[in-house]
Amino acid sequence: MKKITVKDILKMKGKKKIVMITAYDYPFAKLVDEAGVDIILVGDSAGMVVHGLPSTIPVTMDMMLTHVASVARAKPRALIVGDMPFLSYEASIEEAVRNAGLMLKSGAEAVKIEGGSEMVDVVKALVRAGIPVMGHIGLTPQRYLLLGGYRRRGVKEYEAEKIIEDAKELEKAGAFSIVIEFTAADIAEEITREVSVPTICIGSGPYCDGQVLVLHDLLGIYEEIPPFAKKYADLRRIVIDSVKKYAEEVRNGVFPERKHYFFSKRRGAEK
Ligand SMILES: Nc1nc(=O)c2c([nH]1)NC[C@@H]1CN(c3ccc(C(=O)N[C@@H](CCC(=O)O)C(=O)O)cc3)CN21
Ligand SMILES: CC(C)C(=O)C(=O)O
Ligand SMILES: [Mg+2]
Numbered sequence: 001m002k003k004i005t006v007k008d009i010l011k012m013k014g015k016k017k018i019v020m021i022t023a024y025d026y027p028f029a030k031l032v033d034e035a036g037v038d039i040i041l042v043g044d045s046a047g048m049v050v051h052g053l054p055s056t057i058p059v060t061m062d063m064m065l066t067h068v069a070s071v072a073r074a075k076p077r078a079l080i081v082g083d084m085p086f087l088s089y090e091a092s093i094e095e096a097v098r099n100a101g102l103m104l105k106s107g108a109e110a111v112k113i114e115g116g117s118e119m120v121d122v123v124k125a126l127v128r129a130g131i132p133v134m135g136h137i138g139l140t141p142q143r144y145l146l147l148g149g150y151r152r153r154g155v156k157e158y159e160a161e162k163i164i165e166d167a168k169e170l171e172k173a174g175a176f177s178i179v180i181e182f183t184a185a186d187i188a189e190e191i192t193r194e195v196s197v198p199t200i201c202i203g204s205g206p207y208c209d210g211q212v213l214v215l216h217d218l219l220g221i222y223e224e225i226p227p228f229a230k231k232y233a234d235l236r237r238i239v240i241d242s243v244k245k246y247a248e249e250v251r252n253g254v255f256p257e258r259k260h261y262f263f264s265k266r267r268g269a270e271k
Pocket of ligand 3: 043044056083
């Protein structure tokens with residue numbers, strides 16, 4: 001099937017729901033692509049769900065580039081979006097362009113940056129450099145210290161106004177889509193109605209052009225999942241049970257079985 005491009009995602013608005021999911025490595029990129037998702041987000045959530053870090057703040061460009069390259073080797077049909085980690089795009093426009101460029105060189109086909117109106121200059125510079133940009137507003141986890149935690153957004157009027165303004169500014173700056181995280185559903189709906197680019201929501205209700213979830217939450221690998229995540233499987237159980245079975249079979253001599261080993265010529269190299 002034909003590779004999904006930024007243009008294809010733009011065309012899906014109002015026609016077909018966009019399915020985005022995170023993946024951080026080659027095998028899972030293969031699997032989620034085979035399942036038919038539209039966008040693979042190589043999220044900085046990797047820091048938490050793969051590296052065991054307490055937040056996304058310590059995630060580095062080097063970590064992200066390794067994950068992006070690993071996902072890209074799966075050659076997915078889905079669009080690959082690289083999540084720009086904290087401090088890779090805020091200090092200066094020059095740094096933002098250089099770091100976003102490195103994402104593309106590692107195999108990303110677009111980048112995502114957190115922030116609204118304050119990021120307009122950065123978005124414009126990236127687009128000018130030929131780098132497609134996905135915005136990310138509402139709850140922006142890289143600013144949880146400033147926001148006072150992973151709290152719901154857009155309940156109070158001034159906050160709702162700011163988030164709507166952020167979306168409009170990002171659209172104007174050239175973002176090709178916007179993630180809206182943990183924001184009141186009616187505000188996400190209004191944004192979806194008022195901007196021409198697709199909105200992709202997480203914890204912000206059903207009235208968006210698409211949805212995104214963290215793969216390890218959905219599969220039941222990560223323990224502390226956000227209230228808005230849905231667990232579609234219990235992979236923790238499957239992994240624990242499988243490894244327990246293996247350990248048991250090693251300990252009681254059931255594994256390895258005859259088909260798992262061979263002999264030398266002394267024994268006539270019997271199969
Ligand atoms: N595994 C994982 N999944 C995610 O969706 C995710 C991450 N990690 N890391 C980055 C951010 C952080 N996210 C989170 C994490 C926790 C809550 C949370 O538990 N919030 C409060 C609710 C507070 C309120 O209602 O205002 C809670 O106590 O449930 C929300 C979003 C979403 N993102
Ligand atoms: C939850 C999504 C939007 C994200 O930014 C991530 O996985 O890092
Ligand atoms: Mg992220």
